[in-house]
Amino acid sequence: MTIEPPVPGGPRRPLGPRNPGDAWVEAPTGERYWGRFGAAGLLALDPHRGILLQHRVSWSHFGDTWALPGGARHQGESASDAALREAAEEAGVPRGAIRPRLLSVFDLGYWSYTTLVGDVTTPFEPTISDPESHELAWVPADAIDDRPLHPGFASSWEQLRAVLGIRPAVVVDVANVMGSTPDGWWRDRAGAADRLIARISDLAVSGIRADALALSEHRWYPEWVAVVEGQARRAGTDASSVDVVAAPGSGDDAILAEAVRLVAAARTVTVVTSDRGLADRVTDAGAAVRGARWLTELLG
Incomplete structure (x- = not known):
């Protein structure tokens, strides 16, 4: 399980088994990005309930914002596999419940984040299964902008929303x-x-x-x-x-x-x-x- 470290000064908490990918990447301009081998997240789209979002805990990076379940990729792991694994670990997304539709990549050269957009084929209720979430919720696409969004998700949401109608x-x-x-x-x-x-x-x-x-x-x-x-x-x-x-x-x-x-x-x-x-x-x-x-x- 990938567990992002708390922000400086945040509470200490137990970490799961460490993976070489669980580390920060520092940009030439000083910004830090989580995931030595990049990161990935899942945009799970249920035709009746909307998109599965995670309300991040206060001590996490950009805490108290809403984003997609996701985290650091493991070494040699595909972005699609990483997104599904992280979604299972963080939100209890069952194996086989998602049919992949597209991969969207934000690539800085030294770090990348990949969003897997997938359709829910077997309805499920998300469950909080690690300490990184305040709550999990299905949010209609038209209501997502009403919530405080993680900056990374906010910057990609407009582009992602534009392709949700393409199947x-x-x-x-x-x-x-x-x-x-x-x-x-x-x-x-x-x-x-x-x-x-x-x-x-x-x-x-x-x-x-x-x-x-x-x-x-x-x-x-x-x-x-x-x-x-x-x-x-x-x-x-x-x-x-x-x-x-x-x-x-x-x-x-x-x-x-x-x-x-x-x-x-x-x-x-x-x-x-x-x-x-x-x-x-x-x-x-x-x-x-x-x-x-x-x-x-x-x-x-």
Whole structure:
């Protein structure tokens, strides 16, 4: 557990196990930032209750302000893993309750803070599990500015609020993407589809850069839907980060149906296909289109 030291003159208190990352970084101009390897926090967004905020105790750095659960990263720890770990330690956020949507990085060169924006998929009640909080509360986005905010969170909130309405989703025409690479997929369509979906699942976990989705800044974690058909309909049963849809009939019809469903759910939808006829249909439904090469290049 990361426990930030008290401000000078504050009360002494027990510390948890020390980690090499639990240390101050001093800027060339004298300011101090917590986390030798940087820091990370979680902006958990519940569609009905708002954003989870932590009311920091008086003796903490910028005490008595409101901010996101977060803290110092461990050495070698990803920013996403650090944000989820800190949120679990400080606010009792259950493992698996958050679906990552984007990473926003504030980087000074010598220190960085990364905010993981994630959607609550399993509702939970936060619990104070360390001495760093006065209280935890779900706060509607429109009411956040009414509270005294930690300066770091206050400076990033305007930018973060602007992207909360963006929820990207990618629908993959698996048959079309497989057909774009002559690697012998025709000998085992289900096996080739399994391999492709496994690679997409890895991409779903690592995220993709903003310009790949024609978005500004950040690293995004779209919702991925892979549509399979014909002999490949049994593929993807082990995929954990991809929603696999087996088309009962026409694959094109199933892809269009998924695009329509996601557009209606206020997603920013990209359909991956090089089929011109299908591209016209999903464009008319409000989705953007990327060719198969776009995905194969992302997959490396």
